[in-house]
Structures are given as structure tokens and as C-alpha cells.
Amino acid sequence: MELLLLSNSATHGQPFLAHALDALREVLKGIDDVVFVPYALADHDGYTATVRSALEPLGVRVTGAHSSASALESAQAVFVGGGNTFRLVKTLHESGELAVIRSRVRGGAPYIGSSAGTNLAGPTMRTSNDMPIVQPPSFETLGLVPFQLNPHYLDPDPTSTHQGETREKRITEFLEENDVPVLGIREGTWLRLHAGTLTLGGLPAGARLFRRGMAPEEIATGTDLSELLNITPRYDVHE
Secondary structure (H helix, E strand, O other), X not given: OOEEEEOOOOOOOOOOOHHHHHHHHHHOOOOOEEEEXXXXXXXXXXXXXXXXXXXXXXXXXXXXXXXXXXXXXXXXXXXXXXXXXXXXXXHHHHHOHHHHHHHHHHOOOOEEEEOHHHXXXXXXXXXXXXXXXXXXOOOEOOOOOOOEEEEOOOOOXXXXXXXXXXXXXXXXXXXXXXXXXXXXXXXXEEEEEEOOEEEEEEOOOOEEEEOOOOOOEEEOOOOEOHHHHHOOOEOOOOX
């Protein structure tokens, strides 16, 4: 499989997707058409137009998955955008398109995800940051990688007086109930799966890897994370 899993699509002070344009150019090399899945936002036409404009420098055509019932079935490449993960997963389950995307990507079509689209690449959406504005029939997602993802990862701020839960605390709670690594990828970073090798790319901000019963591990940008492709996730584990 060919995967590019972005933590974010919008970076402060830069045009939409500009921070990842070189990585997008690499994964879309030889691709003429991209099917964009806009279901994480309510305005499907507007969202698709934004992505179409952002990818124009790469010379690819962008078609919204909502504009054709069969677009995903013949997609050369699939791009799933960010927004609300609950809305995205609900729509894909109810339309049957989740299985279509999985089949196309496992068959060789490059997959690009951003934020909610990156959440979608894991086995479940259980480590999403999003509010459950709708109720999907299942938390199951694509399972393109066997570990959980947490895009937009934010480190605890030791100077903050805010008493709410930190991202680290929420992931720790997840691991009390489940035995599967969670990779928190910071803004401006991404995961790239190419030729069987999984690498953390992007800005030097890096990522944070959480495992059940272990202290969080700092992951530097450029690190080979291919070992994570061989784990077996276990959910609802209480021992």
C-alpha cells in the first residue's frame, strides 16, 4: 500500500496543504485523478473545491466522492479530508463506501488522509479528538495500519492552569481499556508508507508513541516506524 497520513491540512501562515505539497507530489506521482472524500465537513462542494485548488500545482484532477456513486470504485487515488471523524465514519458506513475505499487502497490506489482522514486509516476511530455530533453504526475504520492514530497531538502545558484532561491523559485512559499502540502526530508531521516502510515525515516536531503499561516515547521526524505494522491490536482488554 501507498499511504500518506497527515496530521493536519491547514498550517498557520500557509495556504491549504502547502506545508505537505512535496509529500503529496511524491505520493501522487503518475496519478492523473484523485477522488476526494469530503464527508467530514457539511459543505461537500466547497470542501472539494478547496482541495482542487490546493492540488492544482500538481496537475491532478480532483473529483468529489459525493458527485458520483461510482467514483471511488475506479479511483486512481483516494484523499479523505479532515473535519469531524464521527460524521465521516457515519457517512462511509451508511453508504457502503468504507469497504470500497479499503478495497481500492489494498489494491494499490494511494491513500491520503488528513486529520479525520488519518484517523480513518487505523483500525478504529476510538482515539479521535472530535465531539460525537452524530452516531455512527460502528467505530470500525479502514484498518490500513494496525495501530491507533491521534492527529493534531498537543503536549501537556506545564504552565497552564486549565484543569481539564490533557491529550496525554485521554490516551492513557484509552490504554487502560485497550492494548494497542497510539501514535500522537504533531502539527506539520505525517506518516508515509512506501514500499513496506513506514516513516515519520514533515516538520521536526516529531511524534509521541504511547503503549499500554509503558512511559510515552518521543519519536523524531525521520524515524522508521515499520515495527508498528506487525502488532496485533487488542480492544476492550481489562486484565
